Amino acid sequence: QVGEAVPAAQRSSWTSFLRTIASFSGDLSSMTAPPFILSPVSLTEFPAYWCERPELFAAISDAATDEERALAVLEWFISTLKGQYTSRNESMGSEKKPLNPVLGELFYGQWPDRNGRGRTDLLVEQVSHHPPITAYVIQNKSKGVKLVGHNAQKTSFSGGSIIVKQIGHAILTVTPPSGKPIEYLITLPRLRIDGLWYGSPYIELAENTYIIGGNYVATIDYKGRGYFTGKSHSFKAILTPVPGCGGGGKDHVIEGLWHTISKFIGGPRSGREFHDVTGPKEEVTVIGGEEGGEMGEFESRKLWNLVAKGIREGDFELASREKTKIENDQRQRRKDEIAAKTTWKLKHFEHIDNDPTYERLGRIAKISPPTEDAYVFQDTWPTSG
Numbered sequence: 001q002v003g004e005a006v007p008a009a010q011r012s013s014w015t016s017f018l019r020t021i022a023s024f025s026g027d028l029s030s031m032t033a034p035p036f037i038l039s040p041v042s043l044t045e046f047p048a049y050w051c052e053r054p055e056l057f058a059a060i061s062d063a064a065t066d067e068e069r070a071l072a073v074l075e076w077f078i079s080t081l082k083g084q085y086t087s088r089n090e091s092m093g094s095e096k097k098p099l100n101p102v103l104g105e106l107f108y109g110q111w112p113d114r115n116g117r118g119r120t121d122l123l124v125e126q127v128s129h130h131p132p133i134t135a136y137v138i139q140n141k142s143k144g145v146k147l148v149g150h151n152a153q154k155t156s157f158s159g160g161s162i163i164v165k166q167i168g169h170a171i172l173t174v175t176p177p178s179g180k181p182i183e184y185l186i187t188l189p190r191l192r193i194d195g196l197w198y199g200s201p202y203i204e205l206a207e208n209t210y211i212i213g214g215n216y217v218a219t220i221d222y223k224g225r226g227y228f229t230g231k232s233h234s235f236k237a238i239l240t241p242v243p244g245c246g247g248g249g250k251d252h253v254i255e256g257l258w259h260t261i262s263k264f265i266g267g268p269r270s271g272r273e274f275h276d277v278t279g280p281k282e283e284v285t286v287i288g289g290e291e292g293g294e295m296g297e298f299e300s301r302k303l304w305n306l307v308a309k310g311i312r313e314g315d316f317e318l319a320s321r322e323k324t325k326i327e328n329d330q331r332q333r334r335k336d337e338i339a340a341k342t343t344w345k346l347k348h349f350e351h352i353d354n355d356p357t358y359e360r361l362g363r364i365a366k367i368s369p370p371t372e373d374a375y376v377f378q379d380t381w382p383t384s385g
């Protein structure tokens with residue numbers, strides 16, 4: 001018997017969905033799921049979670065030393081996790097299946113300047129459909145802080161949970177007013193989606209994240225219930241100066257819950273609070289990327305407008321009809337490209353097979369794999385912002 005959260009009329013389709021994913025590995029995003037689990041939001045909107053506390057992103061540039069900067073980067077990063085991995089549970093009652101973006105889908109947004117923190121801009125492009133890969137840039141130009149990254153997922157099933165291996169990484173670049181840019185490599189955690197049988201999926205983080213750069217290495221280990229603190233969403237982070245690189249200080253050890261509060265439990269600040277995300281966050285303001293601030297056909301909110309309306313209002317016929325139109329249009333475009341011997345041209349990014357920044361910084365902590373591909377931002381911001 002599946003859980004109460006699954007509407008009675010959808011119980012058998014939920015059971016067969018779970019059976020299919022139990023024997024499946026790869027790209028879950030294109031699988032058809034029962035209506036109750038569908039989200040009206042496209043995956044291209046997810047990079048906004050990196051900056052829902054724009055003041056912490058901006059504050060990275062205020063740090064005066066390598067140690068202060070590494071702590072500011074770590075605090076901003078940990079503070080993004082609540083939004084990235086628990087916000088659908090808060091807004092929609094459980095984790096849901098996001099809309100699967102089409103190739104070339106775009107999403108633009110910004111967080112306005114407030115209290116002198118400067119404006120932060122967001123640009124997202126779907127750079128691959130099969131497998132889905134999303135590339136993004138978040139930049140606070142006045143503060144000299146910029147994040148460029150890409151993200152894909154490989155899913156498998158184990159012990160009743162979906163395991164999501166995140167593929168991709170992000171590079172954070174901090175350019176102090178009178179100095180050289182300092183780069184940080186950020187790797188991505190593994191996810192476990194639990195609560196499937198009950199029809200109430202939620203995410204737990206697993207394994208680790210590295211943040212490497214600016215003469216420091218942060219290793220963040222994630223544990224679910226029963227480990228460091230005995231509670232869900234636990235983590236322990238160790239920030240270590242790189243030997244021989246001038247970061248001569250002591251290790252900082254931090255422990256807590258990434259969706260609420262953590263504190264220093266070792267090192268010079270032991271006992272003090274580290275991060276606190278119990279206060280409000282700031283959602284991105286969506287902008288149109290066309291001249292005059294209009295939204296183009298490929299901009300997420302316009303492209304999915306009727307599908308999202310159908311899902312929100314429970315009109316699944318509308319949602320399915322409009323989704324089919326989008327998918328047919330995509331199929332036709334790919335056919336036309338083959339006939340014309342052309343390929344889709346990305347608007348804002350260029351693909352490279354090996355990222356030299358990933359390789360250089362990854363070597364410091366001997367991370368695996370030793371190299372990864374990347375999408376290089378072409379500095380093509382929309383003019384409307």
Ligand code: HCR
Pocket residue numbers: 028029033037046047049084085095096097098151153164166193201203
């Ligand atoms: C795995 C996931 C799609 C990818 C989502 C990612 C990894 C995307 C990048 C963001 O920075 C962080 C992020 C958060 C989401 O938790 C994660 C999604 C959770 C579910 C979704 C699956 C493709 C859909 C699973 C369907 C289930 C809920 C039945």
